[in-house]
Amino acid sequence: MASYEEVDVLIIGAGPGGAGVAYELKDTGAKIVCLEQGPWVTPPEHPHYHDEWEIEKQRGWAYDPNVRQLPEDYPVTGTTTPYMMNNVGGSTVHYAGHWPRYKPVDFRKGTEHGLEGTIDWPISYEDLAPFYDRNDAIYGISGLIGDPSYPDRKNAQRDPMVLPGKLGLKYAKASRDLGWHWWPSDNAVITRPRENREADVGHGNELSGSPTGSLSTPAHAHWPYNVRAGVDLRPMSRVETITAEGGKATGAVYIDRNTGNRHEIRAKIVVLAANGIGSPRMLLASAQKGHENGLANSNGMVGKYLMHHVFAFCDSWFDEPVEGFKGSFGSPMYSHEFYHTDMDRGFVNGFGMQVARSFGPSYAAMGTHTGYTAPWGEKHRDFFANHFANHLMVFMFGEDLPVESNAVTLDPEVTDSDGIPAAHVNYELHPNDIALAKYGIEKIFEATRAVGAVETNDTGVLYPPPAWHLMGTCRMGNTPEDSVLNKWCQTWDLPNLFVVDGSTLTTGGAVNPTSTIGALAVRAGEYIKRNYDHITSQRTTPSNADAPSM
Amino acid sequence: MNNALGEKPAPFGAPETTVEPGWGGGFFETGRPRLGGLEQPVQFNDAQAAVLNALADTIIPPHPDWPNASEVDLVAFCGRYITPSGYKNKHFPFADADSFTAALDKLGQAFVDADPAERAKAFEALEKAEDPFFEQIRALVYYGYYSRPEVVIAIRKNVPAGKDYHGPPLPYGYIQSLEPWDETTLAQANENGSYLETEQVTRVDLSKLTWTK
Numbered sequence: 095m096a097s098y099e100e101v102d103v104l105i106i107g108a109g110p111g112g113a114g115v116a117y118e119l120k121d122t123g124a125k126i127v128c129l130e131q132g133p134w135v136t137p138p139e140h141p142h143y144h145d146e147w148e149i150e151k152q153r154g155w156a157y158d159p160n161v162r163q164l165p166e167d168y169p170v171t172g173t174t175t176p177y178m179m180n181n182v183g184g185s186t187v188h189y190a191g192h193w194p195r196y197k198p199v200d201f202r203k204g205t206e207h208g209l210e211g212t213i214d215w216p217i218s219y220e221d222l223a224p225f226y227d228r229n230d231a232i233y234g235i236s237g238l239i240g241d242p243s244y245p246d247r248k249n250a251q252r253d254p255m256v257l258p259g260k261l262g263l264k265y266a267k268a269s270r271d272l273g274w275h276w277w278p279s280d281n282a283v284i285t286r287p288r289e290n291r292e293a294d295v296g297h298g299n300e301l302s303g304s305p306t307g308s309l310s311t312p313a314h315a316h317w318p319y320n321v322r323a324g325v326d327l328r329p330m331s332r333v334e335t336i337t338a339e340g341g342k343a344t345g346a347v348y349i350d351r352n353t354g355n356r357h358e359i360r361a362k363i364v365v366l367a368a369n370g371i372g373s374p375r376m377l378l379a380s381a382q383k384g385h386e387n388g389l390a391n392s393n394g395m396v397g398k399y400l401m402h403h404v405f406a407f408c409d410s411w412f413d414e415p416v417e418g419f420k421g422s423f424g425s426p427m428y429s430h431e432f433y434h435t436d437m438d439r440g441f442v443n444g445f446g447m448q449v450a451r452s453f454g455p456s457y458a459a460m461g462t463h464t465g466y467t468a469p470w471g472e473k474h475r476d477f478f479a480n481h482f483a484n485h486l487m488v489f490m491f492g493e494d495l496p497v498e499s500n501a502v503t504l505d506p507e508v509t510d511s512d513g514i515p516a517a518h519v520n521y522e523l524h525p526n527d528i529a530l531a532k533y534g535i536e537k538i539f540e541a542t543r544a545v546g547a548v549e550t551n552d553t554g555v556l557y558p559p560p561a562w563h564l565m566g567t568c569r570m571g572n573t574p575e576d577s578v579l580n581k582w583c584q585t586w587d588l589p590n591l592f593v594v595d596g597s598t599l600t601t602g603g604a605v606n607p608t609s610t611i612g613a614l615a616v617r618a619g620e621y622i623k624r625n626y627d628h629i630t631s632q633r634t635t636p637s638n639a640d641a642p643s644m
Numbered sequence: 645m646n647n648a649l650g651e652k653p654a655p656f657g658a659p660e661t662t663v664e665p666g667w668g669g670g671f672f673e674t675g676r677p678r679l680g681g682l683e684q685p686v687q688f689n690d691a692q693a694a695v696l697n698a699l700a701d702t703i704i705p706p707h708p709d710w711p712n713a714s715e716v717d718l719v720a721f722c723g724r725y726i727t728p729s730g731y732k733n734k735h736f737p738f739a740d741a742d743s744f745t746a747a748l749d750k751l752g753q754a755f756v757d758a759d760p761a762e763r764a765k766a767f768e769a770l771e772k773a774e775d776p777f778f779e780q781i782r783a784l785v786y787y788g789y790y791s792r793p794e795v796v797i798a799i800r801k802n803v804p805a806g807k808d809y810h811g812p813p814l815p816y817g818y819i820q821s822l823e824p825w826d827e828t829t830l831a832q833a834n835e836n837g838s839y840l841e842t843e844q845v846t847r848v849d850l851s852k853l854t855w856t857k
Contacts, residue, residue, distance in 0.1 A: 138679075141679060142813045142814040143814050144679065145792070145811060145812060146680060146681070146721075146791050147812050148787055148791060149736070149787040149791065152736035152737070153736050154679065154735075161736070163735070197839050197840070198840060198841055198842040198845070199839070199840045199842075199845050201842065202842060202845040205845050205847065206845050206847065206848055207847070207848055207850060218842045220842060238830075242834050242836070242837040242838060243838060243839050245839065255825065257819070257822035257823065257825075258822070258824070258825055259823050262825075263823060263829065267829070270832055270833075270835075273836060275836040276837075277833055277834075277837065278830070278833065294819070295816070295819045296818040296819040296822050297818065298813050298817075298818070299813045305814065414805075415805035417808065417818075419806075420808065421818060421822050431837075437849050437850075440852060440854030440855065441853065442850075455790035455799060455806070456786055459790060460783065460786055467782075470702070471703070471767075472764075474703070474705065475704070475705070475710070479803050482803055482806055483803065483806050483809070484805050525855035525857055526855055528855070529854065529855045
């Protein structure tokens with residue numbers, strides 16, 4: 095009896111990348127296994143029904159695995175606050191559900207400025223547009239079609255918009271009064287019920303997930319259907335090494351975290367989808383004979399050009415109720431007035447203003463998003479009465495440049511609980527990022543003061559950035575010299591090894607990346623489905639021009 | 645016996661017997677913090693409980709419109725969220741029972757007997773000394789006090805912006821009291837905004853960059 099099992103497609107990671115590819119392949123009859131190092135988080139594990147829901151945000155639901163330290167997490171060292179979760183659904187299990195798309199210009203930043211490591215994407219917005227629509231339909235997205243700052247997307251399905259509340263209406267008024275662009279946000283929050291999922295009831299706290307399924311994540315939108323169709327999802331299965339032989343990936347060795355036993359799976363195609371830190375970590379940790387610098391890393395680019403977006407949190411308080419504790423956390427509206435490069439500002443790229451909700455009274459007392467902690471003692475009661483729920487927070491987040499030295503490497507000394515090297519992150523802000531962010535902070539307060547903010551506080555340009563967005567570390571590109579992947583997400587070195595997650599993104603745009611990661615997963619899955627025989631017979635990865643088309 | 649995830653039962657933090665190498669105080673293999681805190685809270689003696697309540701009233705002083713912080717059982721709340729003796733102190737608010745009770749003992753009956761001004765002075769001394777206990781107890785009092793149902797009721801009564809706040813986000817949510825988009829505002833949303841088509845993207849004038857590396 096063989097000491098290994100054989101499958102057609104092995105997927106590593108059950109987040110948006112892996113789930114999306116599996117969804118496209120689930121009805122093909124292919125034997126598919128997905129290995130996920132974490133568990134499938136169940137509704138009772140969420141804090142939303144508990145009086146103590148706010149303190150739980152700092153504990154098992156902390157964003158940073160170094161703080162949370164759950165059994166499935168692995169350390170990430172360096173000056174970094176990596177925000178990720180390791181479980182079925184990946185980091186979407188605690189995301190806000192902001193669901194913007196890239197704009198056409200985001201695929202052409204090499205043409206526009208080419209600064210640092212910036213290159214054009216090997217595909218255009220038009221190439222990806224139909225996959226955005228398909229992906230949106232799978233997840234369940236609420237919003238309003240018609241934003242003039244985007245190409246037409248009349249084929250996209252939308253649930254009715256989430257309700258703005260006082261908070262959304264206030265910043266909409268500010269933007270309108272200033273003559274700025276604004277538009278109600280697309281959110282990965284359903285406002286109509288779906289199978290096994292309840293419609294949003296405006297509960298908020300999506301940053302600790304949603305036990306009702308109102309938040310659109312692969313744990314709700316993909317995996318029940320993937321499993322029903324026969325995809326073999328294996329939670330608690332931590333990949334130790336991706337194996338390779340003769341110029342092709344052959345599968346992986348993984349540890350069953352329930353038993354501690356190692357198993358080998360061989361596969362004709364391997365799809366790595368472990369996020370922008372986890373995927374380069376896995377490739378580097380899979381160094382082996384013939385791949386001494388790690389898999390898919392013959393040009394040394396795995397892990398490089400890490401992007402997070404440049405962030406600042408901007409709090410404003412009003413002398414009237416804003417009620418930020420109400421409503422889905424996903425932004426009720428955004429302004430892309432400053433999205434495009436305007437060289438009269440002295441920097442390239444731009445930023446979005448995304449209006450966020452608040453949390454509860456403990457969050458107000460503990461200092462909201464900007465560390466403005468309520469005083470203890472005799473001033474406490476007045477402070478609380480004036481600040482709780484009079485608060486409006488806007489995320490300033492801008493496009494950061496892909497810089498070669500911003501990189502994920504392996505930590506030579508630190509390991510996870512199975513002895514696999516920890517990821518190490520080096521990330522420094524670029525002067526362009528800082529200039530952009532400072533300008534953005536000013537503009538946000540210009541808006542909130544125009545509608546009556548009586549007090550403001552901000553974090554300044556955050557360093558390290560709150561790294562919800564892990565991008566660029568195995569990027570798609572135009573040649574084997576400028577990237578890790580070709581335009582179909584195949585690694586240049588191993589034609590049957592795909593990477594489909596945030597690391598795939600060539601540049602970051604100034605929007606949340608999950609809708610784009612999901613669209614790329616649909617596209618990669620469709621490509622594998624249509625070209626399975628071709629891909630499995632390839633001995634080398636074809637150039638973008640020579641690769642079979644969709 | 646293992647739990648449903650196949651993990652050894654570690655009520656809070658990794659057992660001290662966990663092997664030590666690695667980063668951040670040990671491996672990550674055990675220690676899923678229980679929702680709601682400890683099943684069996686850390687117990688305080690009467691003297692420690694009295695100090696804790698006196699601290700609560702110092703941090704959030706009594707007010708006629710609000711429940712007293714000393715009367716909403718923050719003692720039990722703290723007992724659930726600090727790390728018991730013998731376990732690794734891995735989770736927020738990173739307060740281990742031994743140091744925590746020692747800090748309470750140190751303040752002692754003198755703190756309980758002091759008047760509010762004297763208590764404030766003693767607590768300010770902890771803040772100035774950057775004693776870790778200061779941040780731990782402040783966080784526990786803030787998170788604890790504002791999580792208590794009787795305080796939630798007071799918020800609804802006393803804070804205009806909080807009149808609809810109902811504590812845990814679910815099961816109720818706020819869909820019934822959220823304002824919708826008004827048609828006039830929405831009709832104006834498309835007045836501003838544009839984008840570049842793919843073929844319109846051209847090189848910008850990089851001589852206008854104002855930053856230098």
